[in-house]
Amino acid sequence: MSSTRDIDALIEMMAKLPGLGPRSARRAVLHLIRKRALQLTPLADLMQTVAATARECVNCGNVGTADVCDICTSEKRANGEICVVEDVADLWAMERAGVFKGRYHVLGGTLSALDAIGPQELRIPRLIDRVSSEGITEVILALNATIDGQTTAHYIADRLEGQVRLTSLAQGVPIGGELDYLDDGTISAAMRARKAL
Numbered sequence: 637m638s639s640t641r642d643i644d645a646l647i648e649m650m651a652k653l654p655g656l657g658p659r660s661a662r663r664a665v666l667h668l669i670r671k672r673a674l675q676l677t678p679l680a681d682l683m684q685t686v687a688a689t690a691r692e693c694v695n696c697g698n699v700g701t702a703d704v705c706d707i708c709t710s711e712k713r714a715n716g717e718i719c720v721v722e723d724v725a726d727l728w729a730m731e732r733a734g735v736f737k738g739r740y741h742v743l744g745g746t747l748s749a750l751d752a753i754g755p756q757e758l759r760i761p762r763l764i765d766r767v768s769s770e771g772i773t774e775v776i777l778a779l780n781a782t783i784d785g786q787t788t789a790h791y792i793a794d795r796l797e798g799q800v801r802l803t804s805l806a807q808g809v810p811i812g813g814e815l816d817y818l819d820d821g822t823i824s825a826a827m828r829a830r831k832a833l
Contacts, residue, residue: 643669695766697742697759699724713739716773720763720792722746722780730778738776741766746784747791760792767800774801781807781825 643665650661668676692698693705700706707713717738721727727740743758755761766772775796779785793802808826809818818826 696740697724697744698727698740707739713737714770716771717776718763718766718770718772718774719776719778721778722785722788726778726780736776738774739770743779743788746779746782746788748784755791758788760795763792764795767796772800774803777802777804779804781821 647658647661647665650656650664651658653661656664668679689701690699691701691703693700693708694703695708696705698705698707715738717736718741719727719730719736719738720741720743721730722743722745724742727742730736730740741759741763743760743763745753745758747753747755747758763775767775775792777789777792779789789804796802806829808822808829
């Protein structure tokens with residue numbers, strides 16, 4: 637029986653996390669073991685707490701510890717705007733930027749005929765219900781600029797046409813981006829979305 641069996645299992649489990657491979661996981665586990673009292677024990681306690689309490693918001697799909705998240709319960713955010721995103725990571729990125737003060741709707745993915753993901757597998761029906769029941773005036777489609785993302789955006793736009801103002805995020809050259817490093821689609825989108833100076 638190996639004396640490092642549990643440690644090896646922890647490294648293997650950590651290596652499955654996004655952005656960590658076997659070497660990075662090994663370094664992280666060794667660091668945590670060395671800082672056991674300051675980091676490993678509190679981390680283990682927090683992971684156990686989150687595992688027991690984390691849930692999806694029944695309204696928008698965000699992740700929190702209550703059935704309805706803080707964003708959905710905030711009266712300050714009831715401004716008639718819903719920003720539609722593919723997943724929770726996108727919602728958190730928008731919140732980090734601090735530029736949107738309305739509510740969100742997490743689809744849980746995008747439409748994909750190849751993967752047999754239709755509107756019923758996503759939270760599209762719930763979005764349609766929210767638009768009519770919450771007095772929504774604008775739906776901002778903040779979906780990724782992929783084929784599946786754009787297909788999903790067009791589907792939602794067709795379903796909501798005439799009911800609400802529909803907008804999407806601008807696409808194009810990122811701040812600090814150099815044209816030489818951009819793909820043709822990004823340059824094309826930037827050219828179409830150009831504005832007067």
